[in-house]
Amino acid sequence: MGNLPSERENPTSPLNIAVVDFAGPFHIKPSTKRRGSLIKVYLAAFICFVTKAMDLEVVSDLSSAEFMACLEILFARRGKSAKLFSDNATNFVEANTELKKLYELLVWW
Numbered sequence: 001m002g003n004l005p006s007e008r009e010n011p012t013s014p015l016n017i018a019v020v021d022f023a024g025p026f027h028i029k030p031s032t033k034r035r036g037s038l039i040k041v042y043l044a045a046f047i048c049f050v051t052k053a054m055d056l057e058v059v060s061d062l063s064s065a066e067f068m069a070c071l072e073i074l075f076a077r078r079g080k081s082a083k084l085f086s087d088n089a090t091n092f093v094e095a096n097t098e099l100k101k102l103y104e105l106l107v108w109w
Contacts, residue, residue: 007049007083015074017049017083020092022062044070049085064094071095 007017024042042062046055055078057070075081086092 005049010050012050012082013079014051014053015046015048015055015078016081017085018081019047019049019085020071021045021047021087022059022089022091046074049083062089062091064091064098067091067095068098 021044022042023045025040026043027038028041029036030039039060042059044057044059044067046057048054055074057073059066059070
């Protein structure tokens with residue numbers, strides 16, 4: 001059996017090193033009316049790499065703007081993550097590009 005990554009061996013605070021992915025779509029009723037229409041939502045799942053703690057955020061679509069908004073909520077609630085792993089979905093790649101531009105702007109100042 002192979003060795004575990006070093007990120008999993010060292011204890012850290014929950015969601016300091018995390019994995020993110022989207023789940024869905026889920027069709028929900030936004031009201032309790034009997035004939036209410038269904039809307040489509042998705043879940044952004046943040047899973048701790050060390051403790052397997054999970055944080056779920058409901059998002060309305062899979063855009064990079066929605067991902068950045070739920071990432072901001074996660075950081076406000078749990079603090080900034082040191083590392084964040086994801087697959088190469090277009091929303092994650094676009095968010096990565098935006099975050100790199102922001103980082104370069106902040107370093108320049």
